Amino acid sequence: MHERHRFWQRALRMLSLGVPREASSALFGQDHSWQQESWLRSLQKEKQHVIDWHDRLIDIPFVIIDLETTGFSPEQGDEILAMAAAKTVGGIVTDAYMTLVKPEKPIPEPISALTGIEAKDVMFAPPLAEALRTFVPFIAAGVLLGYHIGHDLAFLRHGLWRHYRQKWSGRFLDLQPMMTLIGHSCPTFDDALACYGIRCPRRHTADGDVEAMAKLWVILLDELRKRGIETLHDLYAALSRC
Known part of the structure; x- marks a missing residue:
């Protein structure tokens, strides 16, 4: 559970700084779930609207x-x-x-x-x-x-x-x-x-x-x-x- 929360903490921080999804994936490793990948993708997409x-x-x-x-x-x-x-x-x-x-x-x-x-x-x-x-x-x-x-x-x-x-x-x-x-x-x-x-x-x-x-x-x-x-x-x- 703690590992999962640390993942989301890092993901949100990277996206808030504008780090592209591909780069954040490399930082977090390739073992995160489909749900995690989906959320990162949707957050990044939403943030594109200025x-x-x-x-x-x-x-x-x-x-x-x-x-x-x-x-x-x-x-x-x-x-x-x-x-x-x-x-x-x-x-x-x-x-x-x-x-x-x-x-x-x-x-x-x-x-x-x-x-x-x-x-x-x-x-x-x-x-x-x-x-x-x-x-x-x-x-x-x-x-x-x-x-x-x-x-x-x-x-x-x-x-x-x-x-x-x-x-x-x-x-x-x-x-x-x-x-x-x-x-x-x-x-x-x-x-x-x-x-x-x-x-x-x-x-x-x-x-x-x-x-x-x-x-x-x-x-x-x-x-x-x-x-x-x-x-x-x-x-x-x-x-x-x-």
Whole structure:
């Protein structure tokens, strides 16, 4: 197990430095598994997309993410139960991802009541270290989006550091300040959904919330365009003035 984690630690570090896959294979030897090779290849492919400040928002790949967790603090032992994401371009979903995650500790009853995730549901789910190997390549292709995304990033960063000693440094944007930018005070995701009459029948499920956020993002893209906010630079500049 320790050898496996050391492999992924080295792989992530090499890719973050831009070392080509062929070179990293030589460094790690030829005894790594097909799954390891596949993950290296997908990560390298995702990292090839370069996003420029002056790219139009409708042309930029945005990846909407949501994590269901057992609490609010990974440092205090709270864990990820589910991870979902949707790749979008111009507000159109082009691909989606979802996985349950097997926690190390029992799921608290209030969390099961909120999310619908029970012990039997995660019995055969991958542990976090394994789930990250498919989730990270999926979300690496664009700018991350989420409602109060700081919560999700805290758990993502904690998991990557704990299992692979790797930091997440990708770009991200929070949908909540965008609501404020266009004139709506919506402290919670439920407030934002109510503002536009967006239904979310599977609220507090990772993929259900991602689906609802994708609908919200389509609306926000149009609202931003109407206000002359068309590029990534425009959006960051406008948010900095809020």
